[in-house]
Amino acid sequence: MAGESRFYRNEIEELAHSFGLDFYPVEFEVVPPSFMTEVAVYGLPVRMPHWSFGVRYIHQLVQHKMGHSRIFEVVYPGDPGHAFLANNNSDMDNTLVCAHVLGHADFSKNNELFRRVHKQVGTRIVDMAANHARRIEQAIEEHGQEHVELVLDAALSLEQHIDINQSLARARYSDTAEEGADPLADTFVRRFDTLPGGGEIEASGEDEVPNIPIPPHPEEDLLWFIAQYAPDMEDWERDIFLAVREESFYFYPVFACQIMNEGWASYWHARLLREAPFLPHDLYVDAMKTHSDVVRPTAGEKQIALNINPYHLGFSIWDRLIEAHGIEHARNIMQSEDDFGFVRNHLDADLADELNIFVYDAKKNGEIKVTDNEIHHLHEAIIGPKFNFGAPKVCVTDMGVDGALELEHIHGAEGRGLDMERAQKVIDYIHRVWRRPVTMYTLDAGGKRTSLDIGKAAA
Amino acid sequence: MPSDSHHRSAIVQSTRWYDLFSRGARDWLRHNEKVRESVKESLPELVSGPDVLTQPENRTVKVPIKFLEHYRFRLSDGDAQTGVGQGEGAKPGDVLRPAAPGGKGAGGAGTGEGGVEFVLEFKVDEILDWLWEELELPNLEPKTADSIDQSEYVREGIDRRGPRARLDRRRTVKEAVKRRAIQTNPIPFTDDDLRFRQLARRPQPLTQAAVIFVLDVSSSMDDASRQLAKSFFFWALQGIRRQHTRIETAFIGHTVNAWEFSEEEFFAVRATGGTEASRAFALSQDIIQERFDPSQYNVYVFYASDGDNFAADREGSRERLKSLSAISNYMGYVETTRRSSDRLNTEMGRLFKELEEGEGQTGSYALGNQEDVWNAIRRFFTQQATQED
Numbered sequence: 001m002a003g004e005s006r007f008y009r010n011e012i013e014e015l016a017h018s019f020g021l022d023f024y025p026v027e028f029e030v031v032p033p034s035f036m037t038e039v040a041v042y043g044l045p046v047r048m049p050h051w052s053f054g055v056r057y058i059h060q061l062v063q064h065k066m067g068h069s070r071i072f073e074v075v076y077p078g079d080p081g082h083a084f085l086a087n088n089n090s091d092m093d094n095t096l097v098c099a100h101v102l103g104h105a106d107f108s109k110n111n112e113l114f115r116r117v118h119k120q121v122g123t124r125i126v127d128m129a130a131n132h133a134r135r136i137e138q139a140i141e142e143h144g145q146e147h148v149e150l151v152l153d154a155a156l157s158l159e160q161h162i163d164i165n166q167s168l169a170r171a172r173y174s175d176t177a178e179e180g181a182d183p184l185a186d187t188f189v190r191r192f193d194t195l196p197g198g199g200e201i202e203a204s205g206e207d208e209v210p211n212i213p214i215p216p217h218p219e220e221d222l223l224w225f226i227a228q229y230a231p232d233m234e235d236w237e238r239d240i241f242l243a244v245r246e247e248s249f250y251f252y253p254v255f256a257c258q259i260m261n262e263g264w265a266s267y268w269h270a271r272l273l274r275e276a277p278f279l280p281h282d283l284y285v286d287a288m289k290t291h292s293d294v295v296r297p298t299a300g301e302k303q304i305a306l307n308i309n310p311y312h313l314g315f316s317i318w319d320r321l322i323e324a325h326g327i328e329h330a331r332n333i334m335q336s337e338d339d340f341g342f343v344r345n346h347l348d349a350d351l352a353d354e355l356n357i358f359v360y361d362a363k364k365n366g367e368i369k370v371t372d373n374e375i376h377h378l379h380e381a382i383i384g385p386k387f388n389f390g391a392p393k394v395c396v397t398d399m400g401v402d403g404a405l406e407l408e409h410i411h412g413a414e415g416r417g418l419d420m421e422r423a424q425k426v427i428d429y430i431h432r433v434w435r436r437p438v439t440m441y442t443l444d445a446g447g448k449r450t451s452l453d454i455g456k457a458a459a
Numbered sequence: 460m461p462s463d464s465h466h467r468s469a470i471v472q473s474t475r476w477y478d479l480f481s482r483g484a485r486d487w488l489r490h491n492e493k494v495r496e497s498v499k500e501s502l503p504e505l506v507s508g509p510d511v512l513t514q515p516e517n518r519t520v521k522v523p524i525k526f527l528e529h530y531r532f533r534l535s536d537g538d539a540q541t542g543v544g545q546g547e548g549a550k551p552g553d554v555l556r557p558a559a560p561g562g563k564g565a566g567g568a569g570t571g572e573g574g575v576e577f578v579l580e581f582k583v584d585e586i587l588d589w590l591w592e593e594l595e596l597p598n599l600e601p602k603t604a605d606s607i608d609q610s611e612y613v614r615e616g617i618d619r620r621g622p623r624a625r626l627d628r629r630r631t632v633k634e635a636v637k638r639r640a641i642q643t644n645p646i647p648f649t650d651d652d653l654r655f656r657q658l659a660r661r662p663q664p665l666t667q668a669a670v671i672f673v674l675d676v677s678s679s680m681d682d683a684s685r686q687l688a689k690s691f692f693f694w695a696l697q698g699i700r701r702q703h704t705r706i707e708t709a710f711i712g713h714t715v716n717a718w719e720f721s722e723e724e725f726f727a728v729r730a731t732g733g734t735e736a737s738r739a740f741a742l743s744q745d746i747i748q749e750r751f752d753p754s755q756y757n758v759y760v761f762y763a764s765d766g767d768n769f770a771a772d773r774e775g776s777r778e779r780l781k782s783l784s785a786i787s788n789y790m791g792y793v794e795t796t797r798r799s800s801d802r803l804n805t806e807m808g809r810l811f812k813e814l815e816e817g818e819g820q821t822g823s824y825a826l827g828n829q830e831d832v833w834n835a836i837r838r839f840f841t842q843q844a845t846q847e848d
Contacts, residue, residue, distance in 0.1 A: 038483045047482075051493055052529035054486030061483075145489075157531050297545045304546030304555060312545075358549045361539040366559035370544075372551045381543045392532050409532070417535050425530035445535065 007094035011278045016102045020327060021268065023105035024079040024123075028098070036071040036086045037061060043251060045076075045084070046130035048243070049137075050152045073097040077108030078123040092286040095279070099272040103265030110335050111261070113253040120168035121250045128250075132243040139236050151237045154429040155223060155244040160391035162248045163221035172228050173216055218395035218408065220388075223248065225396050231403035232435040241433075252389060256338045259382075263314015264334060266295050267322070270315070297355065306368065308357060308382065316355055317346050340383050347382075349375040357382075392418055394440075404456075405434050409442035417443030417450070424452050431455050493527055498581070499589050519582050587697055590840065621655025630654035667705035668759060669751035670696055673739045675764035676712040676728045684795035685726055687826040688763035691793050694836045698843065699759055707756070709746050713739035715769075719746065735772040736764065736807060740779035744786070753786045763793040766805025776810055784819035791839065792823040799827065 009028070016023075039045055041056045072093055075083040083101045085094055108114045122128060140148045219225045226233075227241035254261070273279060273287050295312040297305060322330045333346065358373045359381045371377075387393075392414060398406035407427070409418050423440055431438045437455040444450040549555065617630055635652040639645035672692050674680070680688075700706050710725040711717055717738040720728060739762070747758055760783060768776060784790050792811040796802055802825035803812070815821045822842050824835035 034481065034483075038481065041483055049482065049486055049489070050529075051486055051490040051527065054483065054488070054490035055526050055529070057483030057487055058526075153529070157529060160531070304544060304549050306542055306544045306555070308543050308545050355545060356547050356549065357543060357545050358551070360542050360544050360549075360555065362542060363539045363558065364536065366556065367554060368556040370549045370551050370553040370555060371541075378543065381541055384541070392534050394532055414534055416537055419533045419535045422530045422533050426532055429530070 007091050007098055008276070008278060009098050011276065012095070012099050012272055013102065015272050015276055016099070016106070016268070019268075019271070020331065021102060021106040023102055023109050024081050026075070026081040026083050026101055026105050028083050028085055028101075030087045031084050033071070033086050033088055036074065036084065039074045039084060040071050044129040044247070045082075045126055046133050047247070048129075048133045048152065049140075050156055051149070052156065073101055075101045075104045076126050077105065077114060077118065078125055081105045081108070082126055090286075092283050093290060095283065096269050096273060096287045096290055099269035100265045102272070103268030104261060106268070107257070107261050107264045107334060108253075110331070111253070111257060111338075112336055113257060113338050117164070117249055117253050121246055125250050129247060132247065135243065136240065139240070143236070148240070150429075150432045151240045152244075154226075154433045155241045157426050157429050158222045158226075159244060159248050160389035161220065161222035161394060162224065162245055162252070162389070163219075164249065164252050164389075166221060166224070168246060168249050170221070170224060173212065173214060175212060214399045215396050218397050218410070220393060220395045220410075221245075222394065222396065222407075226430070226434065229399060230434050233433055237433060248389075253338075255389060256340075256386060257342075259310045259314040259317075259339045260334065260337065260342045261314070262311045263316070263318045266291070266311050266315040267318040306360065306362075313347070313355070313357075313382075314342075316351060317342065320351055321346060339386055343382050344379045347375070347379065352378050387413070397441075403434075403436035405430070405436065405438045407438070407440040409440070411443050416447070417445070420444070420452065424454070427452060427454050490527060497527070499593075583697055584701075587701060590698075590836070591701075593837075616657045617654050618657050619651070619653060619655070621657065625656045625658075627654045627656050666703045667707070667755065668699055668703040668757040669707045669709070669747065670699060670759045671709045671711065671743050671746065671761070672725070673711045673713065673743060673760065673762040674725065675714075675734055675736070675762075675767075676730050677714045677734050677767075678729070678731050679734075679765050679767060680795065684763075684765060687795050687829070687832055688793050689726055690829070690832045691824065691826060691835055692761060692763070694832075695759075695761060695791065695839055698836070698840050699757075702843075703757065707751060709743075709750070711739050711742055711746075713742075717742040734764070734768050735775070736762070736768045737772050737775035737779045740776065740783050744779065744783050747783075747786055757789075758787040759789045759791070760787050761791040761793060762807075763795065764807055766794045766796065766803070766807045768806040768810075770806065773806065773810070776807075777813065780810060780814055781817070784814055784817065784821070788820065789843075790814060790819060790821045792821070793835070794823065794825045796825050796827055802827075 035045075037060050038057065041060050042053055047053070071086060072089055073083055073085050075081060081101075081104075083097075085097055089097060108118070136148060136152070214229060215225065223241050223245035227238040227245070230238070270288075270291050273284055273291075276284070279287075295309065295315045297309050297312045318330060321333065333342070337345070352373065352375055357378055358370050359377050360368055360370050362368045393410040395408055395410055396405065397408045400406070407430075409423075411417060418440075420442075423442060427438045427440050431454045435455075437453060437457075439451055439453040439456075441449060441451050544555075617627060631648075631652050631654050634654060635648050638649070638652060639647075674685070674688060696706070696708070708722070710720045710722055712720055712725060712728045712730070713734075713736065714730045714732040715735045715738065716732075719742065743760055747753065751758055780790070790811070792807065794803055794805065794808055796805075802808075803823050808823060808825075811821060811823045815823070820842075822839055824831070824838065826832055826835060
């Protein structure tokens with residue numbers, strides 16, 4: 001095909017293999033920019049409809065109009081991988097993008113977290129999501145938009161509340177204590193049991209061995225728990241929860257490895273183009289301009305950015321690592337780490353200093369002040385927003401005999417409570433599908449334990 | 460596996476499903492639909508806003524709309540949000556942005572999608588449409604169709620003769636086709652095929668209304684009470700406007716005396732003294748007789764008060780109400796009250812209750828808060844629609 005030779009796709013693939021990159025074949029598809037915008041909003045080429053995506057879509061369009069963002073490519077890992085290229089990319093853009101995509105393809109085939117998740121969700125994520133979308137369209141036809149929407153309102157608002165350490169096809173709790181105990185939550189359970197009051201609960205629990213409480217341990221996979229244990233949900237509603245959960249499993253590694261993955265792809269597009277003997281010089285120069293735009297730490301003319309560009313940070317760390325220890329060493333890290341380990345282990349004080357990274361506090365009165373650039377603070381500030389899929393940790397702690405649901409915000413690491421107004425809205429969503437009383441415990445503004453509830457009969 | 464994965468696949472470039480529709484636009488439309496629904500749900504608040512009673516059509520109500528937020532669990536805002544930045548020359552202790560003078564800043568940590576606000580303008584007519592939809596009201600016909608004074612030419616029937624301008628070509632061709640079907644050697648057209656539309660002089664029902672607003676302006680009517688009455692008056696007037704081509708208004712305030720005011724003065728007027736409603740009813744009657752001949756106008760009278768009236772004026776008010784009712788199409792009583800029970804059981808409330816048992820159309824509404832206004836409006840419109848026959 002004419003388009004293929006124009007951006008040196010074959011040559012770049014061969015070159016990538018010669019550097020040891022190892023990837024499944026990638027199907028490239030050229031699509032209009034409007035489609036790229038949608039993919040950026042939905043995260044998947046075809047995805048279930050929901051009004052909240054419409055809001056994000058408008059924000060994206062506005063940003064796009066203001067020239068803040070341009071999307072060159074989106075790639076879906078799998079076998080084959082699937083990459084979309086914007087049809088307004090120049091040949092030079094596409095040459096760069098092709099090399100970039102191969103970097104991602106190498107990453108997603110070899111990174112441990114990606115591999116583990118792909119083993120579960122399969123390698124045809126695009127088809128899987130399209131399938132979900134189709135089933136939800138059917139549900140809309142059968143049960144009406146309003147009804148499907150209230151299920152999606154709840155499921156999508158709990159999108160981040162999964163337990164990635166459990167299997168996707170996780171079964172219900174078993175009835176006996178040994179199997180019911182969750183080995184992976186062991187450390188957590190132990191910690192939980194040392195909380196004041198924990199001992200008494202256990203003591204009373206031991207008297208009634210046959211009745212294992214549900215959940216047997218605080219359960220953080222809210223989507224799974226609701227799908228499995230909601231007393232009054234219909235099967236198709238449970239399916240929606242599981243569909244959302246499956247997509248969340250897919251999204252998790254992308255989220256948890258963003259710095260590494262974007263850095264890796266940026267490193268390889270730069271390296272492959274630099275070492276490509278077949279590229280005309282002017283095309284290379286143009287491509288490097290685009291490259292430096294992509295991995296630029298600050299946007300526009302600004303000298304100081306109040307966020308970090310993951311492309312730039314990841315690129316810089318990989319560049320330094322490969323220079324010092326060689327590609328093989330870097331590949332081992334790429335295979336075994338996620339952003340938590342990557343940042344903590346490989347962003348050292350020297351590099352942070354060179355990159356001018358700093359921690360700041362943004363106060364309520366609008367003041368923004370640089371606090372420090374101590375390396376451990378930097379690490380934690382960078383990865384802080386990534387814990388628990390970027391959401392506060394909330395667990396199911398109890399399900400009453402009447403089906404009442406009890407949720408607890410595990411505030412230990414965060415040190416403060418939930419935004420009350422939003423928390424109330426979310427438990428309202430949950431209540432509409434759980435259909436029995438829902439109570440939520442968190443901390444109030446003064447740091448005292450407090451509760452929100454909905455659906456309780458007036459006393 | 461590396462060698463297996465070495466085969467290359469083609470680049471697909473084609474028009475496919477994603478060109479056929481835009482999911483983003485579709486979900487955005489759905490969002491807007493929900494916004495409208497949520498605005499509809501706040502109709503009671505919309506209804507409480509307007510300040511002006513009688514401005515002509517195309518009035519709008521501005522409603523600040525937030526993008527709907529899809530809520531998630533989020534930590535409460537701490538005293539300060541920690542972030543990571545990058546850039547040359549930023550040293551610990553540097554202030555990158557000073558505190559905002561008012562103490563409140565835009566907040567470095569963005570307000571999220573939920574914080575964006577835009578103002579939607581809703582036409583009063585549009586809001587009325589929602590109201591009508593919600594109440595499932597038929598479009599009302601004016602009631603005094605027996606008093607005819609306007610007439611208009613309307614198309615009526617077909618004839619074989621007429622001016623050329625009113626030739627009905629369709630009908631003519633139809634006639635020709637019919638004729639040709641039964642003739643053996645037909646000519647295309649004959650004079651007999653020609654059909655003309657006919658006009659007839661038709662009486663048109665009267666569609667003008669006079670609305671008299673009467674307000675107790677004694678000191679017991681505080682601002683909150685006036686605001687409630689005003690809201691009700693506004694929407695009642697809009698509802699009446701919907702059914703009439705012309706509307707005339709008059710504004711009367713009273714204590715132990717009654718005066719006619721301009722609209723602007725009407726709600727600002729404050730007077731001391733007692734309450735004798737009969738004075739206002741008498742003035743209303745005079746105004747109707749002078750300006751709004753009941754055979755020409757649908758007359759609506761609305762009276763708003765806190766329910767008090769001098770007991771000595773009971774008989775006078777009863778009589779005046781009766782004669783006013785005889786020349787009006789509708790008598791509405793709006794009682795502003797703080798009470799939650801025993802509403803309308805006041806001096807004036809009882810008088811209107813008596814009136815209700817009589818001939819004319821009446822309605823009594825107790826207003827304690829905005830929600831009551833909403834319910835009263837609904838009742839007024841529904842009553843108007845159902846008492847149609």
